[in-house]
Amino acid sequence: MxxxxxxxxxxxxxxxxIMAGLAFMAHGTQKLLGFPATERATETFSLSWIAGVIELVCGALIALGLLTRPAAFLSSGLMAFAYWMAHAPRDFFPVNNGGDAAILYCFFFLYLVFAGPGPLSIDRIRGADH
Incomplete structure (x- = not known):
């Protein structure tokens, strides 16, 4: 077994x-495109808007397995930054400060930097990840 x-x-x-990339990308589409619908507006060129660009672009790249390692590296850093800027000041414990997802994204994307995209990826097809 x-x-x-x-x-x-x-x-x-x-x-x-693939699933993590798609879920991450949804945060970017919500911030930049208003989909899925949200009551919060994102001001152009704000920190949230810049995060949305990274989430959308890197989420798509990660989902496709294209330039996976650099996209995952940037995304991991974004999530570390988001955790310490937005979540940690609220409370010490991630379960109380709403930062669980940021921590999980951060460490999963960091894992991808080392593990690579796996066999179902454009990187693998291109021979860029051997």
Whole structure:
């Protein structure tokens, strides 16, 4: 059983990367395009708007597995910055300050910097990730 699970690990990495990239991208579409609908408006060139650009572009790149490592590196840094700027000042504990997702994104994207995109990726097709 363990051998079978180990053999599927690269595929699981790709599927997890795709889903994380799509979820991350949705934060950018909400900030920049208003989809999904939100009551909060994002002022152009504000920190939130810049974060939205990174979330949209890097989320798409991560989902596609294109330039995965640099996109994941930038995204990881963005999430670390977001955590310490927006969440940590509210409360010490992530469960209380709403920063759980930022921490998970930060460390998953950092993992992608080292692990790469997995087999289902444009990077792998291009031979850019061997």
């Amino acid at each position: 363990i051998e079978r699970l180990n053999s599927l690990a690269p595929l699981a990495l790709s599927v997890t990367r």
